[in-house]
Amino acid sequence: MYTLGEFIIKNKDCFSYSTESLLRLFSCIKLASKEIHKEVNKAGLTKKIIGVSGVKNIQGEVQKKVDDFANQAFINSFKSRNVVCGIASEESKNFIEIKNKKIMNNPYIVLIDPLDGSSNIDVNVSIGTIFSVYMRSSSTKDHLSINDFLQVGNRQILAGYIIYGSSTILVYSVGNGVHGFTLDPSIGTFYLSHPNLFFPKNGNIYSVNEGNYTRFSNGIKRFLRYCQEEKENRPYTARYIGSLVGDFHRNLIKGGIYMYPKTVFFPEGKLRLLYECNPIAFLTEQAGGKASDGKRRILDILPKNLHQRTPFFCGPKEMVEKLEEFTNE
Secondary structure, eight states: OOBHHHHHHHTGGGOSSOHHHHHHHHHHHHHHHHHHHHHHTTGGGOSSSSSEEEEEOTTSOEEEHHHHHHHHHHHHHHHTSTTEEEEEETTOSSOEEOOOHHHHTOOEEEEEEEEETGGGGGGTOOEEEEEEEEEOSSOTTSOOOGGGTOOOGGGOSEEEEEEESSSEEEEEESSSOOEEEEEETTTTEEEEEETTOOOOSSOOEEEOOGGGGGGSOHHHHHHHHHHHSOSTTOSOEEOOOSOHHHHHHHHHHHTEEEEEOOOSSOTTOSEEIIIIIHHHHHHHHHTTEEEESSSSBGGGOOOSSTTOEEOEEEEEHHHHHHHHHHHTO
């Protein structure tokens, strides 16, 4: 059974950049994720991360204490290691440039949703972290600019997530398949537990907040009626956690489509393109699936700002393509 580090070294030819840098990137990710794992697993015993902080984030949402804790854990972890020159977080208005001449020469930038689904922590439901790594587009001789972060998703060199649930699992891809590693908390090591993850062919789950049904477009409503028909291998089973990481992880293993359409309240969609949709779309395609905004491939969308939102659909190709038939009518 391989550890994460052993697996990376064994498959070093799958990553076209520096293996040493990849190991150091994961050193940052593992350290912060283990800090969050520790706090989340004793959340019921402490008020340190339960409840709201009283501060609103850039999205205008009241920040949970755990959001701030996770955000600082990842920022501090990346800052303390000579591997990335810039960080953009869903919780922060602007990107952070690490102003150290030695570090500025590094070509890597990271975008992160420190804690997806944090509203679920009070009720002990799965939450997660989503991360994405790019090569900066500007010269390492220059200071970072916003354009270094506003890259299309198909330029990601690493994407993944950590799910904090009944166990803590790290799932990632460098563009050569999707692999999952489960944390053994007794020794603090991630071991390969889910090699070569791939969407099952006959998906039968759909995940959407049906409480918003009356606010969906007619195309989405027709697709939901299709999912509920008693015909062929339907009706599909409805499963919705309200945490993108939790819903996606289940659907990746069990086979299902995740949907977050636009509504009258979120006419451009609710999920963030850079921090949530791009990395999950990258994993989706690497696992044989498809990710779309209902009309376009997610990984081909050129971002216009750091906190851009988009409708989001991902899952097995057949299910997403069927949805697109309804949304494009």
